[in-house]
Amino acid sequence: MITISMLPVWLLDFGGALALIVLSGLCLHHALAMARADRESPLAIFLLWFCGALFALALSRSSGHILKHLLTFFGKKDLWLLLAPYSGSINSMAFIVIASVTLFFNRIETITERMVRDREKIEKNSQELFRLNKEIEAVIAERTRTGMALRIAHEVRNPATIIGGMVRRLLNSYPPEEEGRLKLIHILDQARKLENLVSKFESVRPEAKKIFAPLDLNPIVAEAVESLQKDARAKDITLVSELSQAPLFFHGNSSLIKIALAHLLRNAVNACSKKSRIRITTEMTPAGSQVRIADNGPGISPEMLEIIFDPYQHINRQSSGLGLPYVKQIINEHMGTVTITSELGKGTTILIVLPTHLGELTGVAGGTYSI
Incomplete structure (x- = not known):
């Protein structure tokens, strides 16, 4: 009868189990570093949970394999049969955690993408509102300026017109050689300046239409x-x-x-x-x-x-x-x-x-x- 040594198989199984623990541990270490660098990143949080569950699965499954071979080697196979259900349940729980984390964060990713789109839309609307507020402020400011100018013109026009009219009447009644005539002419010039000033106020045109x-x-x-x-x-x-x-x-x-x-x-x-x-x-x-x-x-x-x-x-x-x-x-x-x-x-x-x-x-x- 030909027998084949199981030592290479056991060594390969031992090495694979240890490599699985080491690699999953390294993944968990890098995921933890990413989560610490950006605590608000959904991707970093997902990788941390996923790699944590993966490390627990690797540790449980690899430890179970190693323990099984050791107990079998030392003739304690019955003890392994007693411990096997516990090891399997731990593996099953790790699988459930991995699946749950994946499904949960898939939904979180969708929500996050929607939040990003909404934030961009809000930023765009905020910029439009800011621009609109500036334009409305320009309209209101121009209206206020124009209204004040026209009000001032209205208040000044009446007395300026009355003064000018009275001075012209006095000039018509004053003889040319009268000394007071020069003073009246000077008053009339000032009244004309007021009338010109009123005309400038009235010519103010709303420039809000620039928008x-x-x-x-x-x-x-x-x-x-x-x-x-x-x-x-x-x-x-x-x-x-x-x-x-x-x-x-x-x-x-x-x-x-x-x-x-x-x-x-x-x-x-x-x-x-x-x-x-x-x-x-x-x-x-x-x-x-x-x-x-x-x-x-x-x-x-x-x-x-x-x-x-x-x-x-x-x-x-x-x-x-x-x-x-x-x-x-x-x-x-x-x-x-x-x-x-x-x-x-x-x-x-x-x-x-x-x-x-x-x-x-x-x-x-x-x-x-x-x-």
Whole structure:
């Protein structure tokens, strides 16, 4: 009978078990170093837990193999049969931990990626808000400056005109050789300077329109619709965009127009019920670039329509009517028009028209200025 020595097999098994313990220990050491370097890294935390469970499995399984061979070699095989279930249960627990850690951190990775995307979106929105705030501050500051200039001009114009008129009457009644005539002429010169100063104040033109630029209305409408798609889907409402194939140019501020459109769309979404439909169309008309927002929602009563743009009236179209005076103000800033027509039970239509060429704009206190 030919016998084969098991010594090489045992040595290989012993060496493999020891190598498994050493290698898994090194993996655990490196994972621990990564976790210490970046305690908030999901990848480092996952590797630490995974390598820890792997080291426990390697230690348990390798120790079991070594112990089995030693007991068999010393004739204690029965003792190994008694210890084998415990060793197997430890191995099974290590496998369960590895699988659980992997599945858990797979979900954590998905959540982390979503958080990163949301953070980038928040940063982008914050930058847009910061830019919009600066533009609004510029508009407000320019309006304040212009209003003060016109108020000062109004306060100075009346006394300057009265003084000038009275001095001219006195000059007409004074003989040319009178000594006081020179003094009156000097007073009249000063009155004329005041009148010229008033003219300079009145010629102050709002420069806030510098934040206005030639724009295409279609991309702005598309962005506003996209920003409301999530809310619409949550209520099972369909937003249908039918944008003009040709560019719809106008002169304005994209952020302000987008805010106005988003507010109107949000009103429509909040007012409509499930399975409703909101249609957004753009087209060029003789009056200018036009946006039409039509829904088949509950509609608005005639009484509400009369005061819907009144800032001193509380209008609540299902908690969504507030802010319409601000929308009208934005459209007025662009020398456009916004009208709302509605019928109870049939829906509401909002029509915005923005002129393509603003030309001469009506300024503060009835003045005009060009863009």
